[in-house]
Amino acid sequence: MTAITHHTPDALLAAYATGSLPHAYALVVAAHISLCLECRAAYEAHQAGGGAVLEVVEAEAVSGGLKSRVFDLLDAPYTPQPTFSRSGVYPGPIMEALKGKPPSWKSLGLGVRQSILSSGREGSARLLCIPPGQAVPDHSHNGLELTLVLQGSFSDSTGHFGVGDLEIADQDLVHTPTADPGAPCICLAATDAPLRFRSLVPRILQPLFRI
């Protein structure tokens, strides 16, 4: 496995740390941080920035009963949130999005498969599995598209992306990511709008498969 060379840009990490990223993007950034010590350190540095603000923000007196209510609950039984750890090539946040189950793949034709993790007004996140040598259908997108490689690798006009690498594509980039020889390329992709595919077959499939 080679080292990660395409990292999360700082503005995106700042937006993630401050909680202003839409869910689908936040999932990709959380998954990248799970794989990358460098970006984890940058993310935690932004938490330190948040801590500095928390220390100087204007305080509001809390009501008299709050402290005793909290103390009364210290020993109360509670159910901890389930935590999801890495399984195979999928880091914890993706396993959480999969609800702990393996992805349910749907064929998109051309050997490409996808598994939708979330889809809503704010954007969508999906896993894509692309056989070696196969291109993701030529597509453009309305806004920012984030793609994180989980297995194998792909290349396009902007470079080569291996496991842990994050590609940031803005709306102006029309690119043709092609899976490299070797294991099928599995990646997590997030967009803030439905992907628009250019080739004919995928466009016909689009409404059926919620691309």
Place this chain on the structure above:
Amino acid sequence: MMHPPSQVSSQTLWMLAVRDRRDRAAFAAMFDHFAPRLKGFIMRSGTGSGQAEEIVQDVMLTVWRKAAQFDPARAQVSAWIYQIARNRQIDVIRKENRPLPEELGEAPEAEPDASQVLALEQEAAQLQQALARLKPDQREIIERAYLGELTHQEISTQTGLPLGTIKSRIRLGLERLRHELKELR
């Protein structure tokens, strides 16, 4: 003039007492320090007093329950609590769980590396001073960013806070933790 702390802060000592001895007096001191700041912080983004106090209650309970995850070689108490508070706010507002990175594992029980902890505190103190020295309008933008009031498009390539040195320091703490976890396995 810089006045770097020469010893570990009270916040860190309280948090370690809570983590290692479940010390209620230390937790009470933490509550007195952080609860009003948390409430002010949460109300800044438009949440009413009652709901803000519910969130403060959840955050302080999480601090107590997840104390074992606190690692002073990686985070200041205020940074750790900041993240818990933002997570809780987002979960409440969006009614969905915010995606979070996988935990690396709990910091081993052993005595923390005092020089690393102190160096991190010094970096954090310098960050506070840098924030205090900013022009009011610049400081306002940074506060709004960390309060979650800016959209991701509004957050430019840099927030204006010098985070490079604290990032290198946190990275040392992360590498140390990863090394220790590897030895445990």
